């Protein structure tokens with residue numbers, strides 16, 4: 001593809017006829033649906049992961065990722081047709097592929113410094129196997145400048161003729177729970193190469209992958225900024241909503257309702273306040289910018305502080321409401337509903353539940369953990385229990401962190417009056433006898 005003398009139409013045909021083998025590295029919540037879409041377009045995809053379990057599940061024709069409409073069927077179809085297979089052998093897959101799509105985690109270390117070690121190690125492994133005409137496409141979100149300043153030097157050291165291979169940043173704009181439709185074309189695709197030929201090849205590839213438009217950024221660095229800016233916008237916007245929510249008691253209004261009405265005109269799009277911002281995306285991306293610049297960016301930094309303060313704000317709401325009763329938090333039985341970062345998504349990284357559970361334990365509460373979606377509750381200190389057993393516990397309080405659809409089954413009517421902190425404006429408990437504090441609702445709160 002890269003530097004090919006074939007016409008664009010000949011290249012498109014080769015790509016969709018399976019003559020251009022594709023490797024997708026990182027078979028997680030994003031990589032599995034991405035590999036499935038690539039496989040349905042090209043018929044010739046090898047998924048690569050370090051997890052034997054993930055690879056085995058896919059080669060059995062099943063999806064290791066749940067709660068994605070259509071994905072199980074798509075994996076079964078593409079695997080059984082031979083369009084998709086998976087392996088843990090990076091070298092073998094990289095040696096065979098011509099288009100290398102990287103969607104492995106890009107996270108932060110304990111000091112909120114970007115940790116790109118997974119990405120750089122993988123890039124080196126891929127680089128050792130690159131052939132002339134290959135292109136590496138990075139979909140993992142990275143700090144601005146990563147492709148040009150970090151990944152390209154690795155690749156160019158690994159190939160005999162650096163001028164014969166390409167590198168582009170093509171950010172993933174997908175939400176768990178609607179991944180296939182997002183990848184197939186819910187939004188325009190942004191592509192940006194480290195040179196014009198890389199941009200051209202990325203445009204041609206994604207012109208076949210997405211049904212939506214493909215927008216070419218001037219370069220990879222700009223495309224990296226596009227993705228980071230999108231995430232920062234979301235974090236700052238949520239921080240505004242959260243700050244407005246914390247003044248709700250003084251205003252005596254339901255701030256989420258006021259926000260909804262404010263958003264009825266097109267120039268306003270204030271997001272939802274809540275108990276915190278989790279996931280390994282929105283809380284992470286601001287640090288990709290902050291770590292890349294010397295200039296102070298107070299709004300970006302302050303937004304992170306505001307959003308990270310919301311779990312403690314929720315605990316304070318709980319303590320104030322509990323002080324009204326004769327149940328101090330020490331020794332109280334408190335249920336935490338939902339520990340993943342988003343409803344019905346099995347992902348706990350950076351979840352506000354970590355702060356909520358830690359603070360409750362430090363205050364001496366007996367914490368019960370209720371999360372039917374989370375596959376591993378061990379990082380949280382507390383007693384796991386289920387939705388159906390909740391009403392048998394002698395609960396003094398409950399904190400809703402994440403509103404899983406299964407929580408519709410909670411029998412609030414069968415539980416003695418307690419204090420409930422609703423972190424997501426998800427509950428309707430009027431007349432239930434429970435004392436409810438909804439983050440953002442200042443009505444009736446002194």
Ligand SMILES: NC(=O)C1=CN([C@@H]2O[C@H](COP(=O)(O)OP(=O)(O)OC[C@H]3O[C@@H](n4cnc5c(N)ncnc54)[C@H](O)[C@@H]3O)[C@@H](O)[C@H]2O)C=CC1
Nearest residue numbers: 026027028029030031049050051104105106140141172174
């Ligand atoms: N989760 C999301 O909503 C979105 C994530 N992204 C970007 O995609 C990245 C990945 O996100 P997820 O798929 O949610 O992560 P995930 O944690 O669900 O999956 C990551 C997968 O990569 C595998 N992996 C780790 N190291 C590897 C290596 N060296 N070689 C091959 N595979 C390896 C893991 O075993 C796992 O299966 C994120 O870090 C972010 O930059 C972008 C848009 C949306």
Ligand SMILES: CC(=O)N[C@@H]1[C@@H](OP(=O)(O)OP(=O)(O)OC[C@H]2O[C@@H](n3ccc(=O)[nH]c3=O)[C@H](O)[C@@H]2O)O[C@H](C(=O)O)[C@@H](O)[C@@H]1O
Nearest residue numbers: 172173174175230234238271272274277278279281282341
């Ligand atoms: C700009 C944007 O909408 N980005 C999306 C986001 O997806 P993500 O899975 O992180 O979900 P999210 O809805 O942003 O939620 C993140 C966190 O923020 C919280 N949240 C979200 C929206 C809101 O109004 N208020 C709020 O408190 C959620 O509860 C959650 O804890 O980040 C993804 C990413 O870039 O990784 C991106 O692909 C998705 O499209």
